[in-house]
């Protein structure tokens with residue numbers, strides 16, 4: 001199965017993708033994670049993407065589509081893919097069609113997480129993760145049970161994304177509205193889109209997504 005999770009930054013795409021990975025053994029293909037890894041490793045792609053990401057703007061279509069193609073090639077043909085943060089433009093949506101069909105895959109579902117943008121700014125600017133295992137936390141909604149110690153692995157180092165500050169989050173949302181939301185009609189016309197209330201409790205969102213996948 002191949003599915004796209006769509007929604008602005010902070011809508012919960014990464015969290016929900018991770019749950020699908022754990023439950024169904026699917027693979028999360030997050031272009032944001034791939035780009036952050038490239039920035040950290042200082043690869044040519046990373047060097048090109050770093051400043052663009054810090055501004056909250058979009059990295060070039062050619063770069064992200066190439067990353068997606070490479071990741072798919074490294075996966076077994078029977079492993080399901082969850083596209084998280086890709087496609088983000090009409091050109092990427094078109095590239096994804098070619099990428100999938102070239103590999104004998106097809107798109108089963110597009111799940112749009114519908115959210116209230118003002119609430120998202122608080123969600124995104126408060127989030128942080130364990131530097132060791134990646135478990136996510138939030139200043140207001142989910143602190144570690146013991147202050148400064150990760151619940152999952154006991155790690156004591158935490159990190160925040162440099163682009164999770166308010167000004168950059170606003171730019172990322174504007175990019176979503178201007179470039180990503182307009183690709184929904186393409187998928188609507190194919191009858192593959194389901195809208196899920198992304199403001200509901202996390203478990204309810206997961207249950208709603210599971211119902212879509214069961215169809």
Ligand code: AMP
Nearest residue numbers: 031032053056057058059064085086088
């Ligand atoms: P994310 O982790 O999905 O929020 O992505 C973080 C940043 O990486 C974005 O603000 C963009 O700068 C860049 N990025 C991630 N995915 C894409 C994409 N599909 N197209 C263009 N830029 C992307």
